[in-house]
Amino acid sequence: MVMHKMRTLIPRGLLLVLALSSAAFLTGAARTTGNWASFRSPQSGGAADGQDLPDKWNGPSGENIKWKTTIPGLAHSSPVVWEDRLYVTSAISSARGATFRHGLYGDGDASKDLSSHRWMVYSIDKKSGKVVWERTAFEGVPREKRHVKSTYANSTPAADGKHIVAFFGSQGLFCYDLNGKLIWKKDLGVLNLGAYDAPEYEWGTASSPIIHRDKVIVQCDTQKEDFLLALDIRTGKTVWKTQRDELPSWGTPTIVSGPGREELVVNASNLICGYDPATGNELWRLGGSSKITAPTPVFSDDLIVVASGRRPEAPLFAIRKGASGDITLRGCESSNDSIVWS
Numbered sequence: 152m153v154m155h156k157m158r159t160l161i162p163r164g165l166l167l168v169l170a171l172s173s174a175a176f177l178t179g180a181a182r183t184t185g186n187w188a189s190f191r192s193p194q195s196g197g198a199a200d201g202q203d204l205p206d207k208w209n210g211p212s213g214e215n216i217k218w219k220t221t222i223p224g225l226a227h228s229s230p231v232v233w234e235d236r237l238y239v240t241s242a243i244s245s246a247r248g249a250t251f252r253h254g255l256y257g258d259g260d261a262s263k264d265l266s267s268h269r270w271m272v273y274s275i276d277k278k279s280g281k282v283v284w285e286r287t288a289f290e291g292v293p294r295e296k297r298h299v300k301s302t303y304a305n306s307t308p309a310a311d312g313k314h315i316v317a318f319f320g321s322q323g324l325f326c327y328d329l330n331g332k333l334i335w336k337k338d339l340g341v342l343n344l345g346a347y348d349a350p351e352y353e354w355g356t357a358s359s360p361i362i363h364r365d366k367v368i369v370q371c372d373t374q375k376e377d378f379l380l381a382l383d384i385r386t387g388k389t390v391w392k393t394q395r396d397e398l399p400s401w402g403t404p405t406i407v408s409g410p411g412r413e414e415l416v417v418n419a420s421n422l423i424c425g426y427d428p429a430t431g432n433e434l435w436r437l438g439g440s441s442k443i444t445a446p447t448p449v450f451s452d453d454l455i456v457v458a459s460g461r462r463p464e465a466p467l468f469a470i471r472k473g474a475s476g477d478i479t480l481r482g483c484e485s486s487n488d489s490i491v492w493s
Contacts, residue, residue, distance in 0.1 A: 166219065166220045166221075166222050166230065166237075166239060166275070166280070186231075186232055186233045186234065186310070186312075187199070187230075187231055187232040188231055188232075188233060188309060188310050188311065188362070189231060189307065189308075189309040189310070189359060189360070189361050189362065189403075190229060190231075190306075190307035190309075190359035190361075190403050190447065191229075191403070191447055191449075192231070194405075194449065194450060194451070195403070195405040195447050195448065195449050195450070196449045196450075196451070197449075217280075218279060218280030219280065220275060220280040220281075220282065222239060222241050222273060223241065223243050223271075224241035224242050224243035224244070224268075224269075224271065224304070225241065225242055225243075225244070225249060225250070225251060225302040225303065225304065226239070226240055226241040226242060226302050226304035226305070227301065227302050227304070227305045227357070228240045228241075228304050228305060228306055228307045228308065228359075229307040230275075230307075231307060231308055231309065231310050232277065232310075233310040233311075233312055233329075234277075234312070235276065235277050235278065236274050236275065236276065236277060236283065236329070237274075237275040237276075237277055238272065238273065238274055238275070238308050238310055238315050239272075239273045239275065239308075240270070240271060240272055240273070240304045240306075240307075240308055240317050240319070241270075241271045241273070241304050242268050242269070242270050242271070242302055242303035242304040242319070243268060243269045243270075243271060244264060244266045244267075244268050245266045245267040245268065245269075246264060246266035249264055249266065251297075251299060251300055251301060251302055252299040252300045253300075256299070256300060258299075259298070259345070259346050259349060259352040259354070260298070260299045260352075261296040261297065261298060261299065261345070261352055261353045261354065262296060262297050262298065262299045262301070264293075264297070265292055265293055265296070266292070267290070267291060267292050268290070268291070268292070268293060268303055269287050269289075269290045270287070270288045270289040270290070270303065270304060270317075270319045270322050271285055271286065271287060271288065271304075272285070272286045272288055272308065272315065272317045272325065272327060272331075273285045274315075274329075274331060283331075284330070284331035285331075286327060286331050286333070288317055288319060288322070288323070288325040288336070289319060289322040289323055289325075291322075293321070293322070294320075294321035294322065294341050295320065295321045295341055295342065295343050295344075295353055295355060296353035296354075296355065297353070297354065297355035298345075298352075298353075298354040298355060301354060301355045301357075302355075303319070303320075303322075303355065304319065305320075305355060305356060305357040306318040306319070306320070306356060306357060306358060306359040306360065307359040307403075308359075308360070309359065309360045309361055309362045309367070310362070311362045311384070312329075313328065313329065314326050314327065314328065314329075314334065314362070314384055315327045315328075315329070316360050316362060316367050316384070317360075318356070318358075318359065318360045318369060320342050320355060320356035321339070321340070321341045321342045321343075321356070323336050323337060323338050323339065324336065324337040324339060324360065324367070324369065324382070324387075325337075326367070326384065326387060334385075334387070335386060335387030336387070337382060337387050339369070339371060339380070340376075342356050342371055342373050343373050343374045343375065344356055344357075344372070344373050344374065344399040344400075344401065345374060345399060346399075346443070347398040347399060347420065347442050347443065350374050354399075356371075356401070357401040357445065358370045358371070358372075358400070358401055358402060358403050358404075359403040361403065361404055361405075361406065362384060363406050363413075363415075363428050364428075365383060365384055365385065366381045366382065366383065366384060366390055366428070367381070367382045367383075367384050368380070368381045368382075368404055368415065368428065369382075370400070370402070370403065370404050370417055370419075372395065372397040372398065372399055372400040372419050372420075373399055374399060376394075377394065377395040377396060377397035377419075378392055378393060378394050378395055379392070379393045379395065379404070379415070379417065379426065379431060380392050380393075381428070381431060391430055391431035392431065393426065393431035393432075393433070395419070395422075395424075396421060397419045397420060397421050397422070398419065398420040398421060398442060398443075399420075399443075400418065400419040400420055400443075400444045400445070400460075401444070401445040402417070402418040402419070402444055402445055402446055402447045402448070403447040404416065404417050404447075404448075405417075405447060405448040405449065405450065405455075406428060407425075407448075407450045407455055407472060409453075409472035409473050410472065410473055411473075412427070412434075412473070413427075413428050413429075414426070414427075414428075414434060414455075414472065414473075415427070415428040416448040416450075416455055416457070417448075418440075418444050418446055418447065418448050418457050418458075418459075419440070419444055420440055420441065420442045420443065420444050420460065421438070421440070422436045422437060422438055422440070423436070423437040423440055423448075423457050423468065423470075424436045424437070425455075425474060434474070434475060435474040435475050435476060435477070435478050435489070436476075436477055436478070436479070437457075437468065437470065437477075437478050437479055437480075437490070438477075438479040439466060439479055439480055440457075440459040440460070440464070440466060441459040441460045441461050441462070441464035441465050441466065442460055442461045443460040443461040444459055444460035444461075445460060446458040446459070446460070450472070453471060453472050454469045454470065454471065454472070454491060455469070455470040455471075455472060456468070456469050456470075457470065466493055467493060468490060468493045469490065469491040469492045469493065470489060470490055470491070471488075471489050471490075471491060474489040478490060480493060
């Protein structure tokens with residue numbers, strides 16, 4: 152199994168926590184948000200200042216490792232942290248020796264692993280690494296395939312102090328309380344993602360859910376249907392659903408706070424868009440990106456920065472907060488009233 156800690160690969164089925172200089176885990180993030188609540192928190196930037204991390208560590212020898220806990224299965228998802236708990240996900244195959252391909256490899260092959268799986272959510276004590284509870288969210292044969300370098304648990308969960316939300320693609324969206332009680336679950340249908348020009352390739356989902364105010368928001372751009380969905384975190388009922396005309400994409404939405412409003416910024420191949428997170432209404436759109444987009448938008452000060460996907464185009468955009476309408480660059484433009492640079 153592979154787990155990520157701030158997107159750092161950790162092999163051999165272990166979740167490792169480095170020995171930090173304070174009792175808190177991710178103390179730098181705590182100064183900003185108090186917790187590390189979702190993928191690349193806070194501000195989707197993946198940065199946590201003042202950690203005082205050691206210059207080197209070694210999992211097998213235990214050098215500078217506070218604790219390590221074995222988590223079965225395969226996962227590319229990241230841990231999230233809320234107060235004294237870590238939350239992680241995994242997908243456990245019934246087939247012996249299930250794995251994924253490591254190293255440099257660029258072909259689009261789908262894995263042949265369609266064995267029965269258990270999709271798991273774990274709550275782990277931050278100080279000791281002890282598993283506090285584990286829950287089977289779904290059990291059965293995967294409803295879609297995955298890339299040979301991927302897993303069936305790619306999406307990072309999200310937390311808000313009352314709820315833990317885990318997204319397992321075609322297997323569904325699941326919401327638990329802090330004691331592991333299932334509050335609700337939502338079947339979003341078969342979400343088939345893969346190469347835009349080769350539908351037979353199936354690569355699996357990776358976009359992670361976010362929690363904003365009282366809503367869970369997910370981005371689902373697939374081979375057949377493309378949509379943003381906001382659910383009431385208390386009930387799982389749909390608050391709004393915005394249809395899109397997109398190609399498969401794997402980025403996670405980002406909430407950007409600006410003068411007088413909030414923007415839900417979403418990265419995809421046809422368009423990079425800003426939406427009103429309260430209603431799902433489009434605020435602005437930007438064309439001219441590239442195919443197979445996976446980066447998550449980030450922001451700092453007054454700029455929103457969005458990277459794209461597949462070469463050779465692979466543009467990078469710096470967008471002013473508060474944009475409106477179609478802000479696509481024209482001709483040989485590299486900037487306009489809403490694009491600072493590209």
